[in-house]
Amino acid sequence: MNKNSIGIGLMGLGVIGGQVARVLLERGESLAEQVGRPVILRKIKVLEQDLSRPQAQEMEPYLLTTDEDDFFNTPGIDIIIELIGGEEPALDYQKKALLAGKHVITANKEVIAKHGAELVAMAQKQGISLSYEAAVGGGIPLIMPFKRDLVANEIKGIYAIINGTTNYILTRMSREGIDFASALKQAQQLGYAEADPKNDIEGIDSKYKLAILASLAFQSRIRPDDIYCEGVSRLSNRDFRYAKEMGYVIKLLAIAKQSDGFIEVRVHPVCLPEDDFLAKVDGVYNAIMVEGDLVGKITFLGEGAGPLPTSSAVVADVVQVARDIVLGAGCRPVKRPQLDKEIKKMSEIVTRYFIRMNIADSAGVLAQIARILGDNNISIASAIQKEADETTKTAEIVIMTHPSQEKGIIKAVDELNHLDAVKEVNNFIRVEV
Ligand code: HSE
Numbered sequence: 122m123n124k125n126s127i128g129i130g131l132m133g134l135g136v137i138g139g140q141v142a143r144v145l146l147e148r149g150e151s152l153a154e155q156v157g158r159p160v161i162l163r164k165i166k167v168l169e170q171d172l173s174r175p176q177a178q179e180m181e182p183y184l185l186t187t188d189e190d191d192f193f194n195t196p197g198i199d200i201i202i203e204l205i206g207g208e209e210p211a212l213d214y215q216k217k218a219l220l221a222g223k224h225v226i227t228a229n230k231e232v233i234a235k236h237g238a239e240l241v242a243m244a245q246k247q248g249i250s251l252s253y254e255a256a257v258g259g260g261i262p263l264i265m266p267f268k269r270d271l272v273a274n275e276i277k278g279i280y281a282i283i284n285g286t287t288n289y290i291l292t293r294m295s296r297e298g299i300d301f302a303s304a305l306k307q308a309q310q311l312g313y314a315e316a317d318p319k320n321d322i323e324g325i326d327s328k329y330k331l332a333i334l335a336s337l338a339f340q341s342r343i344r345p346d347d348i349y350c351e352g353v354s355r356l357s358n359r360d361f362r363y364a365k366e367m368g369y370v371i372k373l374l375a376i377a378k379q380s381d382g383f384i385e386v387r388v389h390p391v392c393l394p395e396d397d398f399l400a401k402v403d404g405v406y407n408a409i410m411v412e413g414d415l416v417g418k419i420t421f422l423g424e425g426a427g428p429l430p431t432s433s434a435v436v437a438d439v440v441q442v443a444r445d446i447v448l449g450a451g452c453r454p455v456k457r458p459q460l461d462k463e464i465k466k467m468s469e470i471v472t473r474y475f476i477r478m479n480i481a482d483s484a485g486v487l488a489q490i491a492r493i494l495g496d497n498n499i500s501i502a503s504a505i506q507k508e509a510d511e512t513t514k515t516a517e518i519v520i521m522t523h524p525s526q527e528k529g530i531i532k533a534v535d536e537l538n539h540l541d542a543v544k545e546v547n548n549f550i551r552v553e554v
Contacts, residue, residue: 139176
């Protein structure tokens with residue numbers, strides 16, 4: 122295609138949008154060399170209330186518009202970068218861009234996880250591209266490796282720490298023995314967690330990211346609603362203490378794996394052996410372990426969020442798409458079969474379990490507990506009893522089971538909670554080895 126330049130329209134000028142705009146403007150020369158044409162930022166769509174923010178003040182006023190029509194009607198835009206986040210109006214804007222024949226680049230995990238298949242189909246129909254490298258793992262290359270470098274493999278599994286905020290919180294709880302509320306507060310003070318941290322701590326952010334990775338890995342359509350999701354807010358510093366005594370570290374993992382012809386997709390806290398690579402990934406870092414039948418186990422590690430790493434991925438997409446435009450390559454055909462693989466019910470999964478409970482400290486109680494577990498086909502691997510409280514005559518016990526089926530555990534926990542001698546089953550955590 123004989124174009125003199127590649128024009129960019131940017132939607133959203135928050136911290137990520139501001140950084141992407143900065144890279145496009147400050148590294149224009151190097152980008153032009155890599156693309157073979159100047160890459161020109163032509164318009165930025167901002168919200169009225171964002172005009173006073175520092176990143177808006179940095180921009181030449183002619184670049185900024187608060188008017189949607191003005192933005193979409195700006196001449197010479199080939200690529201639209203959507204960095205608004207959230208489902209709407211971002212989804213609407215992406216569709217509008219694709220229908221207008223503009224290539225779309227986004228970091229929006231919610232939109233891609235929920236509507237990716239529909240958007241890809243729209244883009245393919247138009248012969249244009251939809252790129253979303255920054256949607257998972259910030260600057261860590263993941264989407265391209267799944268679309269290109271790993272395609273010869275049958276992917277056996279993905280085990281991922283893909284939410285930096287929760288990994289920071291769990292690291293602080295584990296290292297310092299502080300409780301969840303204090304660790305969350307510190308994460309918020311450092312700007313890691315949002316003021317409303319629900320999406321991070323309830324595992325929803327990880328669920329969106331896993332839906333994207335699992336759909337690519339298994340050439341299937343995995344919807345966020347297909348994924349079992351449990352966050353970290355139920356974890357107590359006692360869980361960390363006892364897990365450590367048993368040689369385990371607790372992490373929030375996003376897991377997608379093939380087992381017995383089914384796909385398992387789940388996000389929940391996990392006890393990992395302390396010498397496992399993922400157990401050692403601390404702070405805001407993300408790590409994504411992928412197992413393919415040819416490549417074996419490989420792990421991607423890095424900063425999974427923040428303006429600098431995210432801008433790295435977004436601008437890489439810009440260069441890739443711009444090169445394709447220059448070469449007249451149109452959309453990169455990623456026409457992989459959308460197989461509908463069956464997803465295993467959570468009740469059918471099998472793992473080991475760590476169960477912590479408060480019990481009456483009196484004769485025969487352990488025997489009653491062992492009977493309930495045995496009746497539900499749950500075999501005890503080890504147990505520790507702790508801190509008998511003289512005044513209340515209670516003790517805390519932690520049981521590690523052999524591999525057991527989830528439905529047996531759920532039933533046993535319910536029965537234990539109805540036992541007079543059990544004050545409360547405080548928590549149970551799945552174990553991955
Ligand atoms: N809130 C996410 C995290 C970053 O903490 O990892 C954006 O995906």
